[in-house]
Amino acid sequence: MDWGFILTQTTTQAIGITAIIYILAAIGLNVQFGYAGLLNFGQVMFVAAGSYAVGVIVLTFDLSLWLSILVAIIVATALALLLGIPTLRLRADYLAIVTIAASELFRLSVRSIAFKDTLGGAQGLNGKLGQQFHDTNPLPADFQSLPVLSWTRQDLWVVIVGWLLIAAFTVLVWLLVRSPWGRVIKGIREDEDAVVSLGKNVFVYKMQALILGGIIAAFGGIVWAVAKQSVQPDTFQPDFTFFAYTILLLGGAARVFGPIVGGIIFWFLLAGTGEFLGQAIQAGWIDFLQATDVGNIRFMLMGAGLIALMVFRPQGIFGDRKELALDAR
Amino acid sequence: MPDNFDSRAEQAKAVLASVDPRPGVPKPDPILVADHVRRSFGGLTAVNVEHVEIQRGAITALIGPNGAGKTTFFNLITGFDDANEGKWTFNGRQVAGTAPYRLARIGMVRTFQLTKALSRMTVIDNMRLGAKNQTGERIFAAIFPFLWKSQEKQIDQRAIGLLERFNLHQKVADFAGSLSGGQRKLLEMARALMSDPELVMLDEPMAGVNPALKQSLLGHIKAIREEGTTVLFVEHDMDMVHDISDWVIVMAQGQVIAEGPPDTVMKNQAVIDAYLGAHHDSNLTESGEALTEDGAR
Ligand SMILES: Nc1ncnc2c1ncn2[C@@H]1O[C@H](COP(=O)(O)OP(=O)(O)O)[C@@H](O)[C@H]1O
Ligand SMILES: [Mg+2]
Numbered sequence: 001m002d003w004g005f006i007l008t009q010t011t012t013q014a015i016g017i018t019a020i021i022y023i024l025a026a027i028g029l030n031v032q033f034g035y036a037g038l039l040n041f042g043q044v045m046f047v048a049a050g051s052y053a054v055g056v057i058v059l060t061f062d063l064s065l066w067l068s069i070l071v072a073i074i075v076a077t078a079l080a081l082l083l084g085i086p087t088l089r090l091r092a093d094y095l096a097i098v099t100i101a102a103s104e105l106f107r108l109s110v111r112s113i114a115f116k117d118t119l120g121g122a123q124g125l126n127g128k129l130g131q132q133f134h135d136t137n138p139l140p141a142d143f144q145s146l147p148v149l150s151w152t153r154q155d156l157w158v159v160i161v162g163w164l165l166i167a168a169f170t171v172l173v174w175l176l177v178r179s180p181w182g183r184v185i186k187g188i189r190e191d192e193d194a195v196v197s198l199g200k201n202v203f204v205y206k207m208q209a210l211i212l213g214g215i216i217a218a219f220g221g222i223v224w225a226v227a228k229q230s231v232q233p234d235t236f237q238p239d240f241t242f243f244a245y246t247i248l249l250l251g252g253a254a255r256v257f258g259p260i261v262g263g264i265i266f267w268f269l270l271a272g273t274g275e276f277l278g279q280a281i282q283a284g285w286i287d288f289l290q291a292t293d294v295g296n297i298r299f300m301l302m303g304a305g306l307i308a309l310m311v312f313r314p315q316g317i318f319g320d321r322k323e324l325a326l327d328a329r
Numbered sequence: 330m331p332d333n334f335d336s337r338a339e340q341a342k343a344v345l346a347s348v349d350p351r352p353g354v355p356k357p358d359p360i361l362v363a364d365h366v367r368r369s370f371g372g373l374t375a376v377n378v379e380h381v382e383i384q385r386g387a388i389t390a391l392i393g394p395n396g397a398g399k400t401t402f403f404n405l406i407t408g409f410d411d412a413n414e415g416k417w418t419f420n421g422r423q424v425a426g427t428a429p430y431r432l433a434r435i436g437m438v439r440t441f442q443l444t445k446a447l448s449r450m451t452v453i454d455n456m457r458l459g460a461k462n463q464t465g466e467r468i469f470a471a472i473f474p475f476l477w478k479s480q481e482k483q484i485d486q487r488a489i490g491l492l493e494r495f496n497l498h499q500k501v502a503d504f505a506g507s508l509s510g511g512q513r514k515l516l517e518m519a520r521a522l523m524s525d526p527e528l529v530m531l532d533e534p535m536a537g538v539n540p541a542l543k544q545s546l547l548g549h550i551k552a553i554r555e556e557g558t559t560v561l562f563v564e565h566d567m568d569m570v571h572d573i574s575d576w577v578i579v580m581a582q583g584q585v586i587a588e589g590p591p592d593t594v595m596k597n598q599a600v601i602d603a604y605l606g607a608h609h610d611s612n613l614t615e616s617g618e619a620l621t622e623d624g625a626r
Contacts, residue, residue: 175472180457180465180481187447187458193409194445198459199433199524200466208468 006275012149013271017227020162024220025244026259028213034253036209037189042099045106046214048236049075050221055125055231065132076218080211088206111233130226158227174256252316273298341387341575350589353380360385366415375401377583388560390570393580399563407439436527446513448506456488459523495519511538531562
């Protein structure tokens with residue numbers, strides 16, 4: 001059993017590229033669900049939109065990666081409008097139903113044969129998607145790896161910029177939620193009619209929250225496409241959204257640092273149990289499991305852990321239990 | 330206010346004294362005029378108001394047995410529910426079909442029968458939400474505190490002033506959810522006043538408020554009138570109606586069945602019948618006008 005290896009692997013994943021993508025999606029959810037109370041169950045669609053913007057602009061149309069960022073923002077905004085206009089005037093559950101359906105519809109559409117020439121069908125788009133970004137890598141060309149964390153030169157550059165994005169969006173969210181704008185969306189989360197009765201156009205605020213959260217998630221998609229140099233339609237399954245929610249609730253919804261704390265813990269535990277079980281099976285400590293079971297077992301353990309969290313700390317790691325206990329009437 | 334009156338109260342009473350006490354009677358200076366307002370839920374016609382006018386600057390009580398349609402009428406007028414038919418004007422402006430947030434912006438602000446204090450927000454944040462035209466409520470300006478900080482200071486001053494009046498100033502930093510039911514009613518009313526409305530519509534402001542608080546609430550409502558704000562409120566407590574209202578409108582089964590000064594209305598046979606027909610233990614009896622045959626409540 002190589003404990004050092006388990007620890008470095010686990011830490012590398014806990015703050016690595018995948019964690020960054022999920023944290024960005026969770027920051028978006030924090031704006032939408034945490035602060036504004038919007039049940040968006042289709043966050044993965046905004047991530048996919050970001051990834052596909054990169055894929056299509058860079059690969060299909062052979063245009064600049066920087067242009068694809070603009071396109072990602074526009075597409076995320078358009079999708080939010082498309083989902084929000086019919087549903088945001090209705091009860092909260094309508095948005096939940098429509099977004100989960102729309103995210104699957106989006107995935108099935110982008111992988112369909114009909115758009116194969118532009119979107120790549122089921123194989124998606126693969127190639128030098130992030131080259132323009134990787135060309136900006138300031139790390140020395142003979143860079144091997146950090147002492148402990150095992151990223152390649154290319155991945156490390158993505159990780160650095162990814163965390164800068166997380167920092168930037170966290171500051172943005174922090175500024176917004178302590179402003180009068182944030183006060184209005186928190187009011188909407190509690191009681192929409194009360195806020196309407198005070199002369200606020202609630203529909204517009206909800207739309208703004210949906211768009212902003214969607215754009216932040218789209219940046220997760222951009223990171224994904226650039227890091228992996230590939231866009232695969234079937235990676236954008238609904239479970240992505242649910243993991244992003246898990247991360248948010250783990251860290252504490254409506255807490256500025258909730259998504260970051262939740263994301264790191266989530267991936268630390270998930271990667272940690274995976275690495276540990278893998279090694280334990282190899283070392284013969286556990287003989288009733290196969291190495292191929294590990295992927296599923298760690299999700300089962302994660303589920304059990306979440307149940308425990310909800311029972312013992314329903315407010316998440318950062319949340320304030322007293323606040324949660326306040327009568328919502 | 331004309332010089333020949335000591336207070337708005339006297340002025341309102343004097344003006345309304347010359348108005349004929351009958352349903353749908355025109356008023357000298359109405360702020361709100363409603364015509365043919367109807368709302369049905371399935372087969373039930375909850376509201377069917379032919380014509381009603383609310384006098385500016387006065388305190389008007391809207392009374393009637395449970396289920397008379399008072400809350401539904403409030404919801405229709407303030408845009409929270411859609412009428413099947415009907416027109417109404419606010420300050421002479423047609424406002425039927427106008428979005429509720431717009432009505433609030435032009436000065437028609439309401440409270441709710443089931444209090445809507447925002448529990449997980451502090452008392453002061455509840456109050457701040459009530460202020461109109463906030464620069465910092467725009468998403469791009471929100472990011473730059475220097476654009477809205479000074480406005481926020483003014484809003485805070487106003488909020489503290491109102492909270493002092495409503496005896497909530499010790500609760501400024503508390504979560505609204507930690508207040509008592511009566512204090513929440515006070516907070517909701519104070520919050521509504523943050524926008525300097527022309528017409529405040531209070532749906533059962535006294536429900537659940539303890540007797541001591543009731544007295545001060547009465548005082549607050551009178552004070553609102555003295556500042557020139559028109560008050561329309563729904564209430565069951567006849568003593569209170571009698572005490573503070575300049576005019577009373579009675580609804581039963583969706584219709585306006587009587588109108589007039591409090592004394593006149595409470596002697597009105599149609600009103601007594603409506604109450605007794607609906608619920609025998611009505612505290613209308615407290616005014617001594619309507620005892621059941623055996624003399625019991
Ligand atoms: N949303 C609704 N759906 C169906 N019936 C309703 C609804 N709202 C009110 N009603 C009915 O309309 C009538 C008037 O109710 P309401 O306006 O609440 O009366 P009040 O406030 O005078 O007690 C009642 O019979 C009530 O049951
Ligand atoms: Mg009612």
